[in-house]
Amino acid sequence: MNDLLLKSRNKQRQQRLRHEVSRLYLSLTDLIPMDTESTFFENPPQTVAVGQPLSRVDGRAKVTGAAKYSAEYNHLPGMVHAVIKTSDVAKGRVTGFDLSAAQREPGVLAILTHQNLPKPALTAETKEGKEAIGYSVQMTFMPLQSDQIFYAGQPVAIVVADTLEHAQQAAAKLRVSIAAEAPIASYQDTKAPRYNPGGKPDADAEGTKRRGKAAEAFAAAPAQVTATYSHATNHHSPMEPSATIAHWEAADRLTVYDATQGVSWQQRALSAILGLPQDQVRVITKYLGGGFGCKGPIWPHSVLTALTAKAVGRPVKLVLTRPQMFTSVGHREDQEQTLRLGATKQGKLLALLHEKTSTTSPWDDYAETNSKFMGMLYQCPNFEATTKLVKGNVMTPTWMRAPGEAPGSFALESSMDDLAYQLGLDPVQIRLVNHADKDPATGQPWSSKSLKQCYQRGAELFGWSKRNPKNGLTRDGKYLVGWGMATATYPVNDSQGNARVRLFADGHAVVQVAATDLGTGTYTVITQVAADCLGIAPDKVRFELGDSALPTTNISGGSMGAGTFASSVYTAAQDLWQKLTKMAVTDAKSPLFRAKPAEVEVVKGRLQLKANPAKGEDFAALMKRGSLTDLEGFGQGKYGAGYEAAQSGAPAPAKPDDAGKESGHAMYSFGAHFCEVRVDPELGTVRITKWVSVVAGGRILNPKTARSQVLGGATMGIGAALMEQTVRDPNLARYTNASLADYHVPVNADIPDMTVEFIDEHDPYINALGVKGIGEIAIVGTAAAVGNAIFHATGRRLRSLPMTPDKVLEAMRQPV
Template sequence: MSPQPQAAVGAPLSRVEGRLKVTGQAKYAAEHDIGGVVHAVVVDSSVARGRITGIDARAALAQPGVLKVITHLNAPRLAYRDNPVSLAPRGGRRLRVFQDDRVQFFGQPVAVVVATTLEAAQHAADLVEITYDVEKPSTDLTDSPADEPQTYARGNAEQALGSAGVRLEMSYRLSRNHHNPMEPHATIARWDGDRLRVWDKTQWVIGVQHELAAVFGIPAESVRVISPFVGGAFGSALRTWPHVIVAALAAREVGRPVKLALTRRQMYFSVGYRPAYEYKLRLGSDRRGRVTAMVHELKHETSRYERFWEANLVLGQMLYAVPNVSQLVRTVSLDVSTPLWMRGPGYSSAAFCIESAMDDLAYELGIDPIELRLRNEPDEDPSNGRPFSTRRLRECFREGAREFGWHRRNPKPRSTRDGDWLIGTGVATGCYDVWRGQAQAYARIDADGTAVVESATHDAGPGTYTSMTQVAADALGLEVRHVEFRLGDSTMPPAPPQGASQTMASVGSAVQDTSDKLRTQAIKLAVEDEGSPLHGVNADDVVVSGGRLQVKGDPARGETYQQLLARNNGTHLIARGSYNPGAESRFSMYGYAAMFAEVAVDARLGLVRVRRMLGVYDAGRIISPKLADSQAIGGMVGGIGMALLEHTVTDHRDGRIVNANLADYLVPVNADIPDLKAIYLDGRDDEADPIGVKSLGELVQIGVAPAIANAVFHATGRRVRDLPITAEALL
């Protein structure tokens, strides 16, 4: 079949839903207008470990408008069946709200107040008195025993270290980070008999649907989850958190629709976070900079009731051609809520340590940091021997060095000044897996020549509405304004969660397949229709452009979708399609980045300011350049936060997070953001998926923090191995 003209894909389009958002018409989870809704406010535990010994809700119940106070004393027993369709950790047991008197972390939901107004519910929640039998909590990663490890080894790392010409040993500490999306987590729940409808902030409507079905012991078909707009998530909405269950339970108990929105403070305790790490790395090399051995020993926090893991070993196995590698990672079970994946999960943490170590080695040997990385580039994946589908990291560094002006730097640390400011530049590698999942889509062309395409995916920020519209528009031969993409409803064809940078590869490929099938169906109808100008034409010679089916090379011969349907008395044509990545690929598939940063450090005060950043990406085919830039800039901003600002402070006496607010938990603001630029290598990866894309949304943050840290070292001559890098560490 003749290839379709590509008019939409690759064009720098603005978001198709942008007007809805800037005019306030886009409805987020808490904004849906549901008749008869009442309000719920969660009462959180004020201890991290212990048992509830008493609950006095009399004052709360006496308040005007209060309908009910639900606790473990009066809540019904819920089914809490096993749920295989879940992104919850497989180790341990998920928190079962209001099912017993046990408190497992500070801020755990221990009661919920339901009232006719939000103000009444908030006031009554303050009046609920709870007493505890308090046990001493363990919340300190550095002072708690570790669990059984996961390990990996190839070669003999200890022996290779012993014979290495150069040996380095480094220890790193990375603070806990919180997602802090603009939209707080919220849920509206309504029961219609034994059927449940939920409007939720989520990155996976299918996951919420199955979790609610499992908890309440009802068929998944009896649950509908709706989430058309998500105001950022960064991973925090990948699983179904207890407040969603609380909202549904409260709605059933009071017989009214219930709205429950978490406060900003509650989000620090109850919707996940990037766990804190301790990471020890030993490295061996010859004098030419060939790394011969790496030994990784790391541990990170998890909750005591669930065991959370993330992909923190991958980079140490495949990023560089190191023949001898040993890795050991342990979780530390603490009296805290369960962590969850946060942008670049596992990879971001490991990259900071590995890329800082590579920088140390470069200075130890007197080799340019880029040249050192290139000397250790593998020809195939050293972890499994597979060929790379594409690996253009050398090009990323070459293009980035030219654009950034790397050759102009004085390689000597603390050698460049601008008045009181010490100036430094740094570089680091970014890398992230190419994830793909099964996805389905539905498409319809109506008699007016417009199309609707649907899939139960999400748009938590990357621009899914727009990018899927672009893919469908080109495949159907329509203008973008004549295609509507719909998402965020569990009644639509299923799709994987919007996480791990898999949406474009997975859902985009399903949209491509569905749209191809629909276009092929229309062409078949035309060439078999005696009344069509295309009758008798070989279907493979027909393309569609501007909504018109026409012979390739003879555009005068053809007709529009409208004409075809009208003549055949049709109101529409429909098609369903899918994408299934199938068996494990024989290729090693990753996206790559070369990250460059320039910083200025006040020589007297230790203040760090990022002056400019550049990211060069090997991310396959770029469907929407403007959206890609949005992702890249956002990733750099998140990386600045990780490197210089973000960290949780916990009072280990009671497990309370001291800075659970946006005044004291610092995130980057406009004044912190410098000139940011992204460049994408032209190309595609057809081994990865049918549309040739690779990971981008996670990739753009990985490598940012170490690039900044390496620039700080170049500016000051002081290596800081703890994140965030504070002024105190540089004084």
């Protein structure tokens, strides 16, 4: 019933919106075809390539080795190699360098330290610097500016040599004297003060968020669940280590081949830091071997490579080593969450109190905002969330796939499971009881929400109805078998970006966006979108990305990429069709001569009269007659709250954090995971034997690449659930397992054949194509689904990630 109401309300809103859009456009110019923004959405025949499981257009290049990654631009004249020497200790002061042995090594060109490295024009350490650099600032600290050591792995010197091997060997011979001091390793160190960052200006972490009277409501609640959860430090660990090649093509002109998720962000950041006009910095990332967030921000190694290249006057290549990947590009912070749920006997939430404590760096007040997820997932009138931080001797943590939602969902979805068992409710049922029909945080209606369908379809695919309501009762030989489920969600963040399309009269097109493809399929899905927007086949489209010389756009991150790039390409194509329409109606030889532009529509590349589709012509005919070999369209696409604001004429949100506050709808993807585990109660091992994920993520551009995104997200979540943890020595604050042999990510044998399905959604509020991001949602709720299945199997609740055999054995010793 609610769904029907929502649909009808959406329909009304949609019609009103479309009317407003039409009015707006007509008042601007009557050259614009009507309803541009909703044509794609409303007119299914336009989607020929979109929605098809097109194989990756860059697949052949990747499997043949032709795809060039950032470290593979080896042709640059006189290119030399840099190796970063890092600090062994986590806190102290550099007291001296012994360069003699290193300098004697063959091929050494320079050894740069804080004493002789060229200074950047500015750093993010000042407010002005932070603003100038932009959103890509994550760690405000820039190493090699002083003798101070704040974290283990901090760069203390850069060695440059003619070959990588020479640079490595010289770096090994370089002796750095450091006066070490006792560091703080984590929030678990009782010596370190805990503080609430709420009052601090510029804090990236939220302080306290409130609605209603949570403490009172909790105290009075007939059913209560109180629990504390911990989450280990996790590292993104993409296959491709971060790499930068800096090439000063002139004294004031820099080209950087950088493994980054956002060439436009990186361009802005580097130009600000190096004091260059933005157009004098070009950043190129044609292929990326994964990022998961760690290649989103600007990190010191990229800046240091540019400064090093300046110092030595030659192109410089720097590739981080795998151990350096653990101390150079951020991590998901180690954290503890205490969650209190108060509910009625029927399971309806009355109060939710959340407190998070995590480790941050000496300079930045960063924490994943778990509270956003906590406050919106379920209908709950009383809510309070508090973040506390401890400054440790670590680098600044950063966004890692679903920052906030991933660890937050482990806590909330585990406690919801507890509540279900306490009250004798089915885990799906308690989630339906608490289903939020509008956003509890803002009171806004959802732009679209198909969560109930996700539960229903997931349960069907999994066979959930056969679930034994009692835990600890299903055995298969020595194994305890259990089923668990959890909810997933991820916001449609606010984003925008530009695109250019260039259509040739011969039926080919070049489409350009300064986007990046993390390996997720951006090349492929945007090719499909462009093909449909231009009415040509995908193999006639060349989609170019990964170069800041192309139209500026957002990073591929925050699940914003596909929607932003697709919308901008769509808008650019509309710009092109407007130009062609104008040409047609003013061309005496065109069948559309003297037609009103508003009466012309474009269907599969054919311009025709809406009232009489037989009257019209193909773009190629029109262009050829006009001796036009090619024509360009340019457009800005919006994604999320800014899109809706622009459509309704309301002012756009000032910054992404404000998204949702001024727009009409709350915008989220939703999903559900279902999981079966087999637990060996004597060995403590947990193996996943069945998995179902159902995701409602708006329009699915390509079911094949979308499925891979969900497989990857869920697999990463299983990693966090069962094995991923980076350990800092509690006394020395240095990682003890900074390698992929010792930091375990799942292998094929850990992952069963997963079932993934999507719920079809048409959402007119979020962007021109109705696309929601699906890069992150699948990691959300995954660890809880696993933990809930372990609880069902064993009757024991594990609240500390990862749920390794030692913790399972410890839990099995506890009484049920």
